[in-house]
Amino acid sequence: MTLTVCIGSSCHLKGSKKVAQTFERLITENNLREKVNFHAAFCMGNCQNGISVSLDDTVYSVTPETAEEFFRREVLSRI
Amino acid sequence: MSTRKFDTKIQHLKYKVLREVARAEWADKLSEAVFTIPKYLSPGPHPTMRCCIHKERAVATERIRIAMGGDKDNPNVIEVIDIACDECPTSGYTVTDICRGCLAHRCEDVCPKGAISFKDDLHAVIDKSKCVNCGLCAKVCPYNAIINRKRPCENACKVKAISMASTGEAQINNDKCISCGACIYQCPFGAVVDKSFIVDVVRMLKDSIANKQTRVYAVIAPSISSQFSYAKLGQVISGIKALGFHTVVEAALGADMVAWDEADELAEKGFLTSSCCPAFVDFIHKNFPDMVQHVSHNPSPMVALAKYIKKSDPSAKVVFIGPCTAKKQEFRKDHAKPYVDSVMTFEELQALIDSRDLDISTMEEDVLDNASFFGRIFARSGGLSEAVGQAFKEKGSDFEAKPVVCSGIEECKLALLKASKGKMDFNFIEGMACINGCINGAGCLTHGEKNKSEVDKYGREAMEKTISDAIRYIK
Numbered sequence: 418m419t420l421t422v423c424i425g426s427s428c429h430l431k432g433s434k435k436v437a438q439t440f441e442r443l444i445t446e447n448n449l450r451e452k453v454n455f456h457a458a459f460c461m462g463n464c465q466n467g468i469s470v471s472l473d474d475t476v477y478s479v480t481p482e483t484a485e486e487f488f489r490r491e492v493l494s495r496i
Numbered sequence: 497m498s499t500r501k502f503d504t505k506i507q508h509l510k511y512k513v514l515r516e517v518a519r520a521e522w523a524d525k526l527s528e529a530v531f532t533i534p535k536y537l538s539p540g541p542h543p544t545m546r547c548c549i550h551k552e553r554a555v556a557t558e559r560i561r562i563a564m565g566g567d568k569d570n571p572n573v574i575e576v577i578d579i580a581c582d583e584c585p586t587s588g589y590t591v592t593d594i595c596r597g598c599l600a601h602r603c604e605d606v607c608p609k610g611a612i613s614f615k616d617d618l619h620a621v622i623d624k625s626k627c628v629n630c631g632l633c634a635k636v637c638p639y640n641a642i643i644n645r646k647r648p649c650e651n652a653c654k655v656k657a658i659s660m661a662s663t664g665e666a667q668i669n670n671d672k673c674i675s676c677g678a679c680i681y682q683c684p685f686g687a688v689v690d691k692s693f694i695v696d697v698v699r700m701l702k703d704s705i706a707n708k709q710t711r712v713y714a715v716i717a718p719s720i721s722s723q724f725s726y727a728k729l730g731q732v733i734s735g736i737k738a739l740g741f742h743t744v745v746e747a748a749l750g751a752d753m754v755a756w757d758e759a760d761e762l763a764e765k766g767f768l769t770s771s772c773c774p775a776f777v778d779f780i781h782k783n784f785p786d787m788v789q790h791v792s793h794n795p796s797p798m799v800a801l802a803k804y805i806k807k808s809d810p811s812a813k814v815v816f817i818g819p820c821t822a823k824k825q826e827f828r829k830d831h832a833k834p835y836v837d838s839v840m841t842f843e844e845l846q847a848l849i850d851s852r853d854l855d856i857s858t859m860e861e862d863v864l865d866n867a868s869f870f871g872r873i874f875a876r877s878g879g880l881s882e883a884v885g886q887a888f889k890e891k892g893s894d895f896e897a898k899p900v901v902c903s904g905i906e907e908c909k910l911a912l913l914k915a916s917k918g919k920m921d922f923n924f925i926e927g928m929a930c931i932n933g934c935i936n937g938a939g940c941l942t943h944g945e946k947n948k949s950e951v952d953k954y955g956r957e958a959m960e961k962t963i964s965d966a967i968r969y970i971k
Contacts, residue, residue, distance in 0.1 A: 425745070426733075426865045434968065456808060457970055
């Protein structure tokens, strides 16, 4: 599974670093380094609805506040 | 169209050619435009720039050729348009009519070669067979009546790559030229020019099919902060995206990456020169081959970031947009070729924006924020050294970086000479071929005094305050 956080300007200013930190923490806590390919990328073409996150080929919108819930709902459930 | 965007009318002329070539390529009419643009630029019937309308149009045809990539057999991105060269006089020190025919004759007394005598009208005259162009006479004349007639291009070229061909026009020695572009900005006839790849960029944008086929990334140099004085930076970003680029990323983030790694390399090797400025690196290869081993192995910020972009998005095309003509030379070298697809200057960006008739000054402001303060100040002299110092601080290293900041190729040469003789009180050479750094690059729209403070201001606006924060997720 590939999880990508957008670090393009718009998402960066909305706090994508905090989202990335949350994901990183959850990956470590749940021992998922082998299973989740975690990346950062520039711009998913969804700037208005950022912060953009993609799981394999699907793009989602999260905020620093909803990042943990998103991870539990979309990532953990598929493991 | 006014010339307010540029420092000189030569830049404006080059810009018009680039704009029209790009406009024709968007419309798939480039092959026809080759014949129509010269008439558009010089409608006649009277000449406004050269001796006759036919010469003006002939020079325009040459400019179009350069705008379409220039001479493919010449590896240098800097070219001379021979028919545009006015073959300026190169007579060296000459007595002008300001000479009063005074009684002091300081010029005669100071001349070590006895080259100065006085004509019947009591005015000084220099015997060219004896003169060695030392310039002492010019210095002592109370009227400043003696001048040095040198070609502006030769004067600008601090690596002595430009000379006069036997037929009179300027010629460039590619074995010496470092593609810094200083001659381009100084030639008052616009006879020295940088090849343009603007047609390739337009094709890349067209072929991307609205970024569905490929995604075209614009990587922008931090010196842009002082360039578009008539619009806000956010509006320039909107303009670039309106051209069809997928997104815009700061090259300064590549600079953050480079500063971080360069600190480690410096601590490991004990002595290093920077590798960000391709003209400086080329200068070392051509003049100080023994020093090549000390050039940092880090890629330039442009290449470092482009490499990351291609890793994160295999469908990406990367176009670097900056102030630099030497970058056009760099991106075609083996170490950069797989990552950077084309390079444009700010002049060319302006032409590209206007080729689509986009008025960026009325656009909404988009955002640009990827790098830290330290990555952004790479654009001006001293910024790279500050960033490397900061990287040591953030790493908690006690290694003491002792940088020498070289602004312009003459200062670079001096530092390299000292280093090659082992006589140095520094362990890091920050080399920038342009005086004051990239903010004075040949491809800049303006070369103003305020550019440094503009870059610092832009640096302070960065959301990330440290290098490690800026690069945290792109290692």
